[in-house]
Amino acid sequence: MSTPLSESVWLNDVDVCQVEYLAEVSGLSIEEIEDLIDTDVIKPVDAGTPTRMFQLRYVVTVKTARRLRDDFELDRRGLALALSLLQRIDELQAEIHATKARLGHPR
Template sequence: MSTQFAEPAGQDDGQVCHIEYLAEVSGLSTDEIEDLVSIGLIAPADDAVRPPAFGLCCVLTVKTARRLRDDFQLDRHGVALALTLVQQIRELRAELKALQARLG
């Protein structure tokens, strides 16, 4: 499978990738990635672009999803729950770091 990149439509100059690339680098199937999209854990960079293109930040999410699935033998619902919790932890850590920086 070849790496497929595209330029995002109507967004900044950052690169995006197609679902096949996400599947290639993560080890997930395109159906599993579509599940992540349907539950809102990743989203295409622009809903109007077909085929959908995803920001490269989604690479980390799909790789994490595959590790969670494989390491803990989780089904799609377990992966979704675990990913949601991982994302919340990352956001809370970032908020804590910003607060600590403001306090000195």
């Protein structure tokens, strides 16, 4: 009996990857990922370098993008809009939690 090996990656804001890796793990095309970059859904670490690198946390974003695209048959603009709205919701929820913490309210 053999145990299948799986690759694991620690998703964080420190380690980086190239756009090709994001395409590989998500199933999105490079063009679809470029649309997400153009709409600021994902942002390179340093836009001024020839090889754009991205924080590994964007793996979650591009995988979510592929699921949204497939499940809801979204085009590129719809996909970018849906992801932007989801990110805004996350930001607002974080603000609510921070405000509650400052005021001493339990979650």
